[in-house]
Amino acid sequence: MRLLALIAVVLTGGLIIFHTGDLPDFGDPNSPASTHLSPYYLEHGEGDTHAPNIVSAVLADYRGFDTMFETTVVFAAGLACFFLLRRKTEPGDKPRMYRHLPTGVTLRIKSGGTFPEEDSTEFRRMDSHFVPHQIIIKNTCRLVIPFIQVFALYVVAHGHYSPGGGFQGGVLLAAAIILYAISHDLRRSIHRFSEKVAALSGSLGVFIYAGAGALCLLLGANFLNYEALGPLLGVDAVMARSHGILIIEIGVALAVMAVIVWIYYNLSSAGKHDEGL
Amino acid sequence: MTQHFPALLIIVPLLSALAVSAMGWIDRRWCFPLAVASLGGALAVSVSLLVQVMAAGPIVYQMAGWSPPIGITYVIDYLNAPVLVVVLAAAFLNLIGAKVRIEAEFEEKLGAYLALYILFLSGMVGIVATGDAFNLYVLLEIASLTGYALIGLGKERAPLSSLNYLFMGTIGASFYLLGIGYIYIATGTLNMADISNMMPQLMGSGTLFLALIICMTGLFVKMALFPMHGWLPNAYSNAPSASAGLIAPLTTKVMVYAMVRVGLTIFTPEFTFSRAILSETIVWLAVGAIVAGSLLALMQRRLSRMLTYVIVAEVGYMVGGFWLGNKTGITGATLHIINDAAMTLTLFMAVSTITWKLGSDKFEDLKGLFGKMPFTMIGFVLAALAVIGIPPTCGFFSKWYLITGGIEAGQWGFVVALLFSSLVNAVLFFRIFEIAFFEPFAEGHGHHGHGPAMSEAPASMVAPLIIAALSLIVLGLYTGDIVTKLIQLAIPAGIA
Amino acid sequence: MTDLLPLIAAKYNYWIYTILMMIGLYAMIAKNNLVKKIIGMNIFQTAIILFYVSIAYKKGATLPIIMGDGHGGGHGAIQAADYINPLPHCLMLTAIVVSVATLGVALALAIKIYRQYGTLEEDDINHQIRMQAGQ
Amino acid sequence: MTTPIDLMILTLVVISGVGALAVKDLLGAAIVFSAYSFLMCLAWAIMGAVDVAFTEAAVGAGVSTVFCVAAVFHTTRRTKD
Numbered sequence: 003m004r005l006l007a008l009i010a011v012v013l014t015g016g017l018i019i020f021h022t023g024d025l026p027d028f029g030d031p032n033s034p035a036s037t038h039l040s041p042y043y044l045e046h047g048e049g050d051t052h053a054p055n056i057v058s059a060v061l062a063d064y065r066g067f068d069t070m071f072e073t074t075v076v077f078a079a080g081l082a083c084f085f086l087l088r089r090k091t092e093p094g095d096k097p098r099m100y101r102h103l104p105t106g107v108t109l110r111i112k113s114g115g116t117f118p119e120e121d122s123t124e125f126r127r128m129d130s131h132f133v134p135h136q137i138i139i140k141n142t143c144r145l146v147i148p149f150i151q152v153f154a155l156y157v158v159a160h161g162h163y164s165p166g167g168g169f170q171g172g173v174l175l176a177a178a179i180i181l182y183a184i185s186h187d188l189r190r191s192i193h194r195f196s197e198k199v200a201a202l203s204g205s206l207g208v209f210i211y212a213g214a215g216a217l218c219l220l221l222g223a224n225f226l227n228y229e230a231l232g233p234l235l236g237v238d239a240v241m242a243r244s245h246g247i248l249i250i251e252i253g254v255a256l257a258v259m260a261v262i263v264w265i266y267y268n269l270s271s272a273g274k275h276d277e278g279l
Numbered sequence: 280m281t282q283h284f285p286a287l288l289i290i291v292p293l294l295s296a297l298a299v300s301a302m303g304w305i306d307r308r309w310c311f312p313l314a315v316a317s318l319g320g321a322l323a324v325s326v327s328l329l330v331q332v333m334a335a336g337p338i339v340y341q342m343a344g345w346s347p348p349i350g351i352t353y354v355i356d357y358l359n360a361p362v363l364v365v366v367l368a369a370a371f372l373n374l375i376g377a378k379v380r381i382e383a384e385f386e387e388k389l390g391a392y393l394a395l396y397i398l399f400l401s402g403m404v405g406i407v408a409t410g411d412a413f414n415l416y417v418l419l420e421i422a423s424l425t426g427y428a429l430i431g432l433g434k435e436r437a438p439l440s441s442l443n444y445l446f447m448g449t450i451g452a453s454f455y456l457l458g459i460g461y462i463y464i465a466t467g468t469l470n471m472a473d474i475s476n477m478m479p480q481l482m483g484s485g486t487l488f489l490a491l492i493i494c495m496t497g498l499f500v501k502m503a504l505f506p507m508h509g510w511l512p513n514a515y516s517n518a519p520s521a522s523a524g525l526i527a528p529l530t531t532k533v534m535v536y537a538m539v540r541v542g543l544t545i546f547t548p549e550f551t552f553s554r555a556i557l558s559e560t561i562v563w564l565a566v567g568a569i570v571a572g573s574l575l576a577l578m579q580r581r582l583s584r585m586l587t588y589v590i591v592a593e594v595g596y597m598v599g600g601f602w603l604g605n606k607t608g609i610t611g612a613t614l615h616i617i618n619d620a621a622m623t624l625t626l627f628m629a630v631s632t633i634t635w636k637l638g639s640d641k642f643e644d645l646k647g648l649f650g651k652m653p654f655t656m657i658g659f660v661l662a663a664l665a666v667i668g669i670p671p672t673c674g675f676f677s678k679w680y681l682i683t684g685g686i687e688a689g690q691w692g693f694v695v696a697l698l699f700s701s702l703v704n705a706v707l708f709f710r711i712f713e714i715a716f717f718e719p720f721a722e723g724h725g726h727h728g729h730g731p732a733m734s735e736a737p738a739s740m741v742a743p744l745i746i747a748a749l750s751l752i753v754l755g756l757y758t759g760d761i762v763t764k765l766i767q768l769a770i771p772a773g774i775a
Numbered sequence: 776m777t778d779l780l781p782l783i784a785a786k787y788n789y790w791i792y793t794i795l796m797m798i799g800l801y802a803m804i805a806k807n808n809l810v811k812k813i814i815g816m817n818i819f820q821t822a823i824i825l826f827y828v829s830i831a832y833k834k835g836a837t838l839p840i841i842m843g844d845g846h847g848g849g850h851g852a853i854q855a856a857d858y859i860n861p862l863p864h865c866l867m868l869t870a871i872v873v874s875v876a877t878l879g880v881a882l883a884l885a886i887k888i889y890r891q892y893g894t895l896e897e898d899d900i901n902h903q904i905r906m907q908a909g910q
Numbered sequence: 911m912t913t914p915i916d917l918m919i920l921t922l923v924v925i926s927g928v929g930a931l932a933v934k935d936l937l938g939a940a941i942v943f944s945a946y947s948f949l950m951c952l953a954w955a956i957m958g959a960v961d962v963a964f965t966e967a968a969v970g971a972g973v974s975t976v977f978c979v980a981a982v983f984h985t986t987r988r989t990k991d
Contacts, residue, residue, distance in 0.1 A: 007804035015797040017489065019790065024485040025464060027785040029834035031856050036833055038467025039348055040862050041855030044839065048853075054841040056861040057868075057961040065865060067342040067351045071405070071417045072869040074293065078398050078421060079876035081300060082428030083883040085391040086438075164840065165960040169872060173968040180976055198304050205297040212293050225286035227344035262973055265879045270980035272886050413866055420873045427880055431887065438887040439900060445881050446803055449816050456870065457796075457823050463863070464830050791920045795927055802931045808989040810936050810982065814943050817974065818927050821950055821966075828959045838958050859958040867962045875969045875977075882981035889985040895936075896990055 052244035053162040061167065062247040066226045070211050072169075073254050077208050080261035084201070087273030099128040127189065136185070143185035150178040158255045162244065168251035172258025179263045188271055197275065200264040207257025211250045218246075281331070284324050285340035285353040288363070288408055291321045292401035296394045303390010311378060314393045318374055321404065322367040325360075332360040333764060339410070347410075348473045354410035358543075358613065358769035361761065362407050362536050365617050368750075369528045369624045370400045376628050376743035377521035380635060384519060385432070392429075396525060399425040403533050412459050412545060413469045415537065416452065419501070423448045426530065429522035430514050440513035447500055447510040454497030461490035462545070471544045478547045488554065491546050495538065495561070502534035502594050505568030512575075512587040520631035523583070528624040531590060532616050535597045539613060542601065548773050552604040561602040562690055568595030569696040573703035582640035583630050585707060586623075589666060592700050593619050599693050600681040606767075606774050608684025613766045615677035618665070618754055622674060625662035625747040629655055632736045632744060648715035651734055654741045656715060658748035663708035665751045668701050673754035680762075788829035795822035809888065809895045813881045820874040824867045831863035839864065916956050923949045936987050940978035947971040 026033035043064065047056040051063050061069050098117060100109045103124055111117055118125035154174035161167030183191035215226035223230035228246025229239040237245065267275055295317030302309045331338060337356035341347065355363070374381075374396065385392040402422030409415050427448070431441035463469060465486045466477045481487055503511035515527050542551040552558055572592030579585040597619070600612030632655045633648065634640050649656045665674035678697060685694040735741060754761070799822055802815025839861035841853060885895065892900045923946060930943040947970030955963035 004805045007801050010804065011797045011801045014800065015793050017492070018793050018796070021485055021489040022786050022789045022793070024489075025786065025789060028788050028829055029832045031833040031836065033464065033830075034467040035464050035830050035863070036467070036855075036860050039469075040467070040860040042349055043861055044841075044855040044858045045853050047861075048841045055961075056839040056841065056858070057864045060861050060865040061868060061961075063343060064345055064350050065413075068411075068414055068417050068866075068869055070293075071414075071421055072872045074398065075417070075421055075424060075873050075876045077297075078395065078424050078428075079879045081391050081395055081398075082424060082431075082880045085388055085395060085428050086431050086880070086883045086887055088388070090387070165838075165964045167961070169868065170961075170964050170968050173965075173973055177968070177972055180973075184976075201304055202301055205301045209294070209297045212290060212297070216290055216294065219283055219286060219290070224340070224344040225283065225290065225342055229344065265883075266973075266976065266980065269879065269882055269886065269977055270983070272890065272984040413869075417869055417873070420877070424873075424876060424880055427884070431884055435891070436904065438884050438891060439904075442809065442881065442884040442888060445877070445884065446812060446816060449820070449877055450800070450803065453820055453823055457826065460823065460826050460830065460863075463827075469862075469866075787917055787920065791924060794924055798924070798927055798931065806931065807991050808936070810978070810985070811931060811939065811989060811991065814930055814939055814978070817943070817970075818930070818946070821947070821970070824962070824966075825950065825953070828954050828957050828962060831959060832957045836958070838960055840960075864959045864962050867959070868965055871962065871965050871969055875974055878974055879977055882977055886981055886984050895985055 050240065050243065051247060052240050053247055055162055055164060055167075057165075058161045058167050058247060058251075062161075062250055063228070063243055066215075066250065069250070069254070070208075070215065070226070073208050073211055073257050076258055076261050077204050080201070080204050080264045083265045083268045087268045088275075089273050100125045101128055127187070139185050143181050147178045147182055150174060150181070154178065154255075158251055159248070161251050162247060168254030169258055171251075172255035173262060175255065175259040176262035176266070179259070180266050183266065183270070188267065188275070188277060192267065192275060195263060197264065197267060200260045200267070203260040204257050204264060207253045207255070207260060210253030210256065214246065214249050214253070281327070283340070284328050284331070285338060285355055285408060286342070287324050288321060288328070288353075289401055289405055291317050291324065292397050292404065296397040296401065299397060300390050300394035303388070303394065307386075307389050310390050310393050311382070314397055315371075315374060317397060318367065318371045318400070321400075322364070322371050325363040325367050325404075328355050329360040329364050331355075332357060348468050348470045351414050352410040352470065352472075353408045354472070355408060356769060357765045358539070359407045359536070361617055361765050362533075363404060365620050366403055366407060366529055366533065367400070369620055369747075370396075370403075370525055372743040372747050373521070373524040373528075373624060373628060376740050377524060377631060378739055379737055380519075380631065380740075381521045384521070388432075395425045395428050396522075399429060399525065400529075403529050406533055406537055410471050411469055412462065412471055412474065412541075415540075416456050416459060419452050419455065419537075422530070422533075423452060423501075426526055429526060430518040433517045433519040433522070435517075436513065437517040437519075440510070440517045444510045444514040447507065451497045451500030451507075454493050454500065456497075458490045458492075458494030458497060461486055461493060465490065471540070474545050475547050478550055482550060482553070487546070487550065491551065492557070494541055494545075498534055498538045498541065499564075499598070502531045502538070502598070503591060504594055504598055505564055505571055505591070508568065508572075508591045508594075511591060512584060515587045515590070516581070516584045520583075520627070520634055524624065524627040524631050527587070527590060527627050528620045531594050532597075532620045532623075535594065535601075535612070535616055538598070539601055539609070539616075543609075543769075543771060548604075548771055552602075552774075558602045558604055562599050562693055565595040565599030565602065566692045566696040568592060568598070569700045573700045576707055577703060580642050582633070582642065582645070582711070583627075586626050586630065589626075589704065589707070590623060592704075593623075593666075596678070596681055596697065596700075599690075599696075600684055603684045603688040603690060603693070604774070605684055605688050606770055607680055607687055609770055609774065610762060610766050611677050611680030611682075611684050613769065614680060614758070614762060617761070618673040618677045618751075621747065621750050621754055622662050622665045625658055625744065625751060626666070628740075628744045628747060629659040629662065632740050633659075635740065636734065636736050642711070642714055645711065645715045652736065653733065654735055654745060658741075658744040660712065661748040661751055663704075663712070665755075667704045667708060671755055672751045673758065674751070676755060676758040788825065788832075792822050792826040792829065795819075795825065798822075807897050809885045809897065810882075812897075813878065813885065816881065817874060817878060820870065820877075824870055824874075827863040827867045827870070831860040833859050916953070919949055919953045919956065923953060934989060934991070936982045936985075936989055937979065939989075940975055940982055943978065944971050944975035947974065 053059040157166035158171030218230040221230040232242035405418035576588035665672035799819030926946040951966040
C-alpha cells in the first residue's frame with residue numbers, strides 16, 4: 003500500500019512540477035489571472051456595492067450564490083455530525099460527581115440517590131473526581147468572553163471596510179461559546195445555548211441568506227440581486243447592495259456560530275451531551 | 280415568473296431543507312409532507328424548463344443580476360434539461376418509495392435525515408444546472424458532505440465505508456478544484472462559456488492540458504472509474520437502503536454528466552480530444568472498468584453488492600463512450616446517463632423492497648420470490664432486462680449507440696468489452712431469476728402444491744417501483760425523440 | 776546554478792504547494808491511523824489554498840481594500856495593478872469553510888468508528904472485520 | 911522577488927506539516943497541526959490575502975484544533991504511525 007501510494011504521489015507531484023515551468027512567475031502582474039476578470043472587480047467593486055473591501059464585495063455580491071452554498075455546507079456539516087453521532091442517554095443511569103464548593107470535598111452519588119439541584123450555589127457537578135477547581139481559568143474566561151463577542155460583532159459589521167465578515171465573525175462568536183464550554187463545563191454551556199436553539203438558529207441563519215435572495219426574486223429582480231431591496235429599505239441601488247451585503251453577513255454569522263457550536267457539542271461529548279472536554 | 284425558474288430549481292429544495300430541519304425540532308409530522316412537496320415542486324419546475332428549452336433553446340440565468348463573466352450563471356440547455364428531470368424524478372420516486380423505511384429507521388432524526396436528503400439533491404441539481412466552474416465545486420462538496428452522512432448511519436460497516444468514501448471524495452473534489460485553479464491561471468475566468476470562448480487561442484497550452492488531466496482525474500475518482508473504484512461497493516452496499524436508492528442512481532451519473540460538461544463546454548471538444556494518447560488511455564481504463572466490474576459482480580453472493588459492481592461496469596460504459604470522441608459515442612454516453620439513472624433507481628428500489636420484507640439480500644434467501652412478491656419482481660425483471668440490453672427497454676438503445684460508436688472509432692477493445700459485459704449481465708441476472716422463480720420457496724414445501732402465499736410489500740413501496748420500471752420502457756420507446764430533439768443538439772458542431 | 780536560482784525563487788510557492796500536496800496525499804493513502812489520515816487530508820486541502828493564494832499575488836501591489844474617501848469620486852481612477860487580485864481570495868474563503876466542514880464530518884465518523892471497533896488503526900479494524908466474516 | 915522571510919515561513923510550513931504527520935501521539939499531532947495552520951496563515955497574510963489569513967487563523971488554528979482535540983479526547987492518543 004505504501005509503495006503504491008508513493009508511486010501515485012510521485013507521479014502526480016512529478017507531473018505538476020514538470021508543468022510548473024509553464025506557469026507565470028509568482029507575483030507576475032501581467033498573468034491572465036490578474037488581467038482578465040479581476041480588474042473589473044477592483045475598478046467597479048466599490049462603486050457598485052459601496053464596500054471598499056473588494057473581497058467582501060465579490061464574496062457577498064458578485065459571487066453571492068457561492069457564498070450561500072458555503073453557508074449551506076457548514077449547515078450540512080452540522081446536520082451530518084448531529085445525524086451521525088447524537089444518541090440519547092437516560093439521565094441518572096450512572097453515578098455523578100459533585101464538588102462541595104466551600105470545602106472542596108468531592109461527593110460521588112450513585113444512581114437512585116438524591117442529587118443536589120442543578121443551579122445550586124454550594125454543589126457543582128463535575129465530569130470526574132480529578133477535575134481541579136480552576137478559579138483562575140474560569141474568571142479569566144469570564145473576563146475575556148465579552149470582549150471576544152464584541153470584537154466578533156465588530157468583525158461582522160465592519161466586513162465592508164476591513165478584513166472579516168460574516169464567516170470570521172461567526173467563528174469568533176462560536177469560539178467564545180466554546181471557550182465557555184471548556185472553561186466551565188459542557189452542561190452549563192448547553193444550558194445557556196441549547197442544542198435546539200443551535201439547530202434552529204443554524205437554519206435561521208441560512209434562511210436569512212436564502213430568504214433575502216428569494217425576497218429579491220419576489221420583488222421582480224434576479225435571485226440575490228439586492229438592488230431590488232432598495233425601495234424597501236428606502237435607499238438607492240448602490241446602498242441597497244451595501245445593505246444587502248450586511249444582511250447576508252448577519253445571516254452567515256448566525257448560521258456559522260450556531261453550527262460550529264453544535265458540531266463542538268457533538269464532537270466533544272461523542273454525541274451524548276453530558277460531559278465535554 | 281417563468282424567467283426565474285432556473286433559480287427556483289435551487290431555492291425550492293434549499294428553503295424546504297431548512298424548513299424540514301427546523302420542523303424536525305418542532306413537529307416531526309410535517310417533515311415528510313414538506314419534503315415530498317418540495318421535491319414535487321422542483322420536479323414540476325424542471326419539467327417546465329425542459330419544455331421551455333425544447334421550444335425556445337437554452338436559457339441563461341444570471342444570479343444576482345451580474346452578467347456572465349462577472350457573476351455566476353445558470354445555464355439550462357439541451358444537455359442538462361433532460362438530466363435535471365431524471366435526477367429530480369429519481370429522487371422523488373425514491374423518497375416516496377422509501378417513506379416506510381425512513382420513518383422506521385430514523386424516527387428520532389427524521390428531520391435531519393430528510394434535510395440531508397434534500398440538500399444532497401439540491402447539490403446534485405446545482406451541479407447539473409450551473410454554468411460556473413467554481414460553483415460546481417461548491418455544489419459538489421454539498422452533495423458529497425451530505426452523501427457521507429446519509430451513508431454513515433447504515434449497517435455495521437457503514438461508518439468505515441463512509442470515511443473511506445470521504446477520503447476518496449475529498450481527493451476527487453480537491454483535484455477538481457486544483458484543475459479549476461490551473462484553468463484560472465491560464466484564462467483568468469471561471470465562467471464556463473467564457474473559458475470556452477478563449478480556448479481557440481490557447482490550443483497548445485501545456486497548463487490547460489494539465490488542467491484537463493487534473494480535472495478529469497478528480498472526476499474519475501468521484502465517479503469510481505476502475506482503478507479508483509475501491510470505495511464504491513462498500514459505501515453503497517452498507518448504506519441505509521433509502522440512501523442507497525438516492526445516491527447510487529445519482530452520484531456516478533451526475534459525475535459523468537460533469538465530465539461531459541467539463542469536456543465539451545469548458546475545454547472545447549477540439550482541445551479535449553486533441554491528444555490521442557489521453558483518449559486512448561482513458562478508453563482502455565474504461566475497458567478495464569467494464570471487464571473488472573463484470574467479473575467482480577460475478578463473484579458476489581449478495582444482491583446489493585452485486586449491483587454495486589454492475590455500477591462500476593456501467594461507469595466504464597459512459598466514460599468509454601464519451602472518450603471515443605465521435606458523435607455516436609458521445610450520444611450513447613449521454614443517453615446512458617439518463618437510462619442508467621433510471622435502471623439503477625429501479626434496481627435499488629427493488630432491492631430495498633426485498634430487504635424490507637426478507638431482511639436479507641443473500642442469494643440463498645431469494646428463493647421463491649416470484650411467488651411471494653410478484654409486483655416487486657416485475658420491476659426487478661424489467662430493470663434487469665434493461666441492464667442486459669434487451670430491445671424494448673431503454674438499456675438496449677444506449678448500448679447500441681455505444682457499440683456503434685466504438686466500431687466507428689475503431690476501438691475494438693471497447694466493443695468486445697461491451698459485448699462481454701452484456702453476456703455477464705445476462706448470466707448474473709438469469710442466475711437470480713432462476714433462484715427466485717424455479718427453486719421452491721424455502722418454507723413452503725410442507726404445504727399444498729400452490730406455492731408460497733403472496734406477501735407483497737406495502738403499496739407505497741411497490742407503486743413507485745412499478746412507475747420507475749415502466750419508465751424504462753417509456754424511455755426506450757422515446758429514444759428517438761430524446762436523441763434527435765435534445766442530445767444531438769447538445770453536442771457541439773465540431774465533432775464528427 | 777545562476778540560472779536555477781531565479782527560477783526556483785520565481786516558482787518557489789508552486790514548488791512548496793506541490794510538496795505539501797504530495798505530503799498530504801501520501802498521508803491520506805498510506806497512513807494507518809484514521810486521525811493522521813484526516814490531518815493529511817487537511818494538509819492536502821490547505822496546499823491547494825496556498826496555490827490559489829499564490830495565483831492572486833501581484834508584485835508591488837497592496838491589499839484589495841480600496842483606499843480613498845469612501846465615496847468613489849474623491850480620488851483618481853483605481854488602477855487594478857495596484858491591488859492584489861481579490862477573486863482567488865474569495866474562492867478560497869469558500870474552500871476553507873468546506874475544509875472545516877469536511878473535518879467535522881470526518882472526525883464524527885472517526886469517533887463512530889472508534890466506538891464500534893475500539894481502535895483507530897486501519898489494519899486492526901480490517902483484521903476485526905475479517906475475524907467477524909470468518910466466524 | 912520574494913523576500914527571505916516568505917521563503918523561510920513556507921519552509922517552516924512544510925516542516926511542521928511533516929511534523930504533524932510524524933508525531934507518534936495524536937494530541938501532539940493536533941497541536942503541531944495547529945502550528946502548521948498558523949504558519950500557513952502567516953504566509954497568506956504576507957502574500958496579501960488578509961481575509962483568507964483571518965479565516966485560517968480563526969478556523970484552522972482555532973476551531974479545527976478544538977475539533978481534533980475533542981475527537982482525540984473521545985478516542986485514543988496512541989497511534990502506531
